[in-house]
Amino acid sequence: MSWIREGELNFFQKLTASVLKEGPIPKHVAFIMDGNRRFAQKNNLEREEGHMQGFNKLAETLRWCKHLNIQEVTVYAFSIENFKRTKDEVEGLMELARQKFVRLLEEMDKLESHGVCIRVLGDLNMLPLDLQQLIAESVVRTRNHNKCFLNVCFAYTSRHEIANAIREMAWGVEKGLIRPSDVSEALLSECLYTNNSPNPDLLIRTSGEVRLSDFLLWQTSHSCVVFQSVLWPEYSFWNFCQAIIEYQLNHSSIQRARELHQERQALAQLEAERACVAQQMQHHGNGKPADTQRQQEALQQYIVCREERVQDFLEALKHKRDSFFKDLCSQVSHA
Amino acid sequence: MALLYGLLWRLLLLLVHVNRTVVCWLRVRARSFQGRLWERAVAALLLPVALIGFPGQQKKLNRNPDGTVYPVPGARAAAAGRRSRWVCDGRSVEKLPVHIGLLVAEEEPDYTDIANLVVWCMAVGISYVSVYDDNGIFQKNNCRLLEEIVRQQQDLLGTEGSKYNVEFLRNGSETHQHHGRGETRICKIYDSPCLPEAEAMFAINADGVGDAKD
Numbered sequence: 225m226s227w228i229r230e231g232e233l234n235f236f237q238k239l240t241a242s243v244l245k246e247g248p249i250p251k252h253v254a255f256i257m258d259g260n261r262r263f264a265q266k267n268n269l270e271r272e273e274g275h276m277q278g279f280n281k282l283a284e285t286l287r288w289c290k291h292l293n294i295q296e297v298t299v300y301a302f303s304i305e306n307f308k309r310t311k312d313e314v315e316g317l318m319e320l321a322r323q324k325f326v327r328l329l330e331e332m333d334k335l336e337s338h339g340v341c342i343r344v345l346g347d348l349n350m351l352p353l354d355l356q357q358l359i360a361e362s363v364v365r366t367r368n369h370n371k372c373f374l375n376v377c378f379a380y381t382s383r384h385e386i387a388n389a390i391r392e393m394a395w396g397v398e399k400g401l402i403r404p405s406d407v408s409e410a411l412l413s414e415c416l417y418t419n420n421s422p423n424p425d426l427l428i429r430t431s432g433e434v435r436l437s438d439f440l441l442w443q444t445s446h447s448c449v450v451f452q453s454v455l456w457p458e459y460s461f462w463n464f465c466q467a468i469i470e471y472q473l474n475h476s477s478i479q480r481a482r483e484l485h486q487e488r489q490a491l492a493q494l495e496a497e498r499a500c501v502a503q504q505m506q507h508h509g510n511g512k513p514a515d516t517q518r519q520q521e522a523l524q525q526y527i528v529c530r531e532e533r534v535q536d537f538l539e540a541l542k543h544k545r546d547s548f549f550k551d552l553c554s555q556v557s558h559a
Numbered sequence: 560m561a562l563l564y565g566l567l568w569r570l571l572l573l574l575v576h577v578n579r580t581v582v583c584w585l586r587v588r589a590r591s592f593q594g595r596l597w598e599r600a601v602a603a604l605l606l607p608v609a610l611i612g613f614p615g616q617q618k619k620l621n622r623n624p625d626g627t628v629y630p631v632p633g634a635r636a637a638a639a640g641r642r643s644r645w646v647c648d649g650r651s652v653e654k655l656p657v658h659i660g661l662l663v664a665e666e667e668p669d670y671t672d673i674a675n676l677v678v679w680c681m682a683v684g685i686s687y688v689s690v691y692d693d694n695g696i697f698q699k700n701n702c703r704l705l706e707e708i709v710r711q712q713q714d715l716l717g718t719e720g721s722k723y724n725v726e727f728l729r730n731g732s733e734t735h736q737h738h739g740r741g742e743t744r745i746c747k748i749y750d751s752p753c754l755p756e757a758e759a760m761f762a763i764n765a766d767g768v769g770d771a772k773d
Binding site for chain 1: 693
């Protein structure tokens with residue numbers, strides 16, 4: 225079945241969507257699509273059929289998001305922990321992924337007309353090579369689309385992502401691109417797989433489980449988290465609206481908490497920079513306390529240099545990641 | 560049309576608010592009606608639910624190996640009775656968490672409520688409790704929280720409570736504070752320009768902090 229489901233909402237759905245759009249709408253929604261296996265068991269289907277239904281529901285959900293002007297969606301398709309499941313099930317899921325990405329490549333014109341950019345986040349080296357190549361092609365060919373964004377987390381866990389970001393920063397320090405003092409929360413955010421997306425405003429987990437399962441732990445620190453007991457393949461437009469209403473009810477307090485956090489971060493950053501500059505001046509100075517103006521100038525200079533360093537590092541990181549995908553694509557064309 | 564939708568939206572949110580308030584009120588009424596039964600059911604259901612934990616303050620609770628309940632006369636019997644009920648509640652739950660995280664989302668958190676939660680955790684057998692709030696209020700006023708915990712320990716658990724030692728572990732600070740005896744306190748020095756890394760004893764006297772009397 226297709227990634228893009230055409231079609232309009234029915235009258236009541238349209239009415240509800242119009243009413244909800246009067247309030248704050250999340251710009252980025254994340255889904256933990258849980259409950260496929262339970263759905264299969266409930267309806268006496270094979271597990272693969274449950275996952276297939278789950279994928280169809282994803283396509284439908286993307287259509288609802290388009291009607292509600294939600295530009296970005298991130299989904300948890302496959303966790304690194306899921307590799308521990310039976311060999312058959314893992315193989316079945318890989319085969320499903322292959323079929324879906326092949327289908328995606330076939331539907332490239334539809335994706336282009338809708339402006340859908342597909343990103344796949346996770347440790348793709350853990351996947352079979354042919355699947356990596358399919359993914360790379362999908363990502364590269366939809367890279368420049370900018371109307372809506374779908375991030376598929378495949379072979380992903382949040383802790384692995386954070387550890388990877390720290391490795392990248394260590395690589396940057398080793399290469400001399402950044403200094404150890406440049407490492408900060410903000411820089412770590414820029415080194416995550418999700419660095420091209422804003423943090424999710426709303427995280428929805430279906431099937432009634434109340435846990436985060438190592439999904440976007442860093443990014444959802446100030447998000448609205450909604451747990452719904454419906455199984456993912458049975459998810460309806462009304463369930464989605466319930467989650468959006470929950471977001472709207474908590475919007476102002478979450479905004480306040482976010483702004484407070486950003487203020488504190490900015491202050492902490494400034495303090496750290498001042499301390500660095502003071503240390504620098506102590507080392508290079510002649511022991512006499514510098515006047516305020518010189519301190520200010522030194523601080524400005526330090527900030528400018530740091531920002532340049534960080535930009536260069538992030539460019540290098542982007543180049544490294546782009547090359548990874550390009551190399552995979554060129555392997556395909558040479559094969 | 561936009562005006563109509565705007566009004567409908569406000570009405571929708573109002574209805575949801577009203578619905579939730581009514582449901583909450585009904586739950587409270589049902590609880591008071593069914594009394595102990597409801598409390599035990601809710602406690603048994605809520606105890607194993609993983610509350611979201613954040614790095615913040617951690618309190619390590621050392622359980623006295625000799626945790627038997629002795630029959631005591633008079634008013635202390637009530638506290639002993641409560642504790643034995645909580646121990647039973649804890650045992651009736653199949654799995655107890657080793658570490659509970661309390662995320663306090665209120666603007667002005669209540670020290671007594673949190674102290675009660677910590678004491679209940681102690682009584683039921685949960686060793687580690689992390690307390691976090693967004694504004695760092697508990698971290699800044701940890702002495703006050705600790706006093707409140709000790710007070711609630713006395714009130715709720717009676718003499719049995721003194722069997723449990725609350726040890727304060729603070730993340731991100733340079734000293735670990737342990738309780739000493741009476742007015743003396745022991746602190747471990749990690750980083751000092753003039754003192755060696757060791758334990759030092761100081762006393763909190765009427766006129767402030769000073770040397771401990773040997």
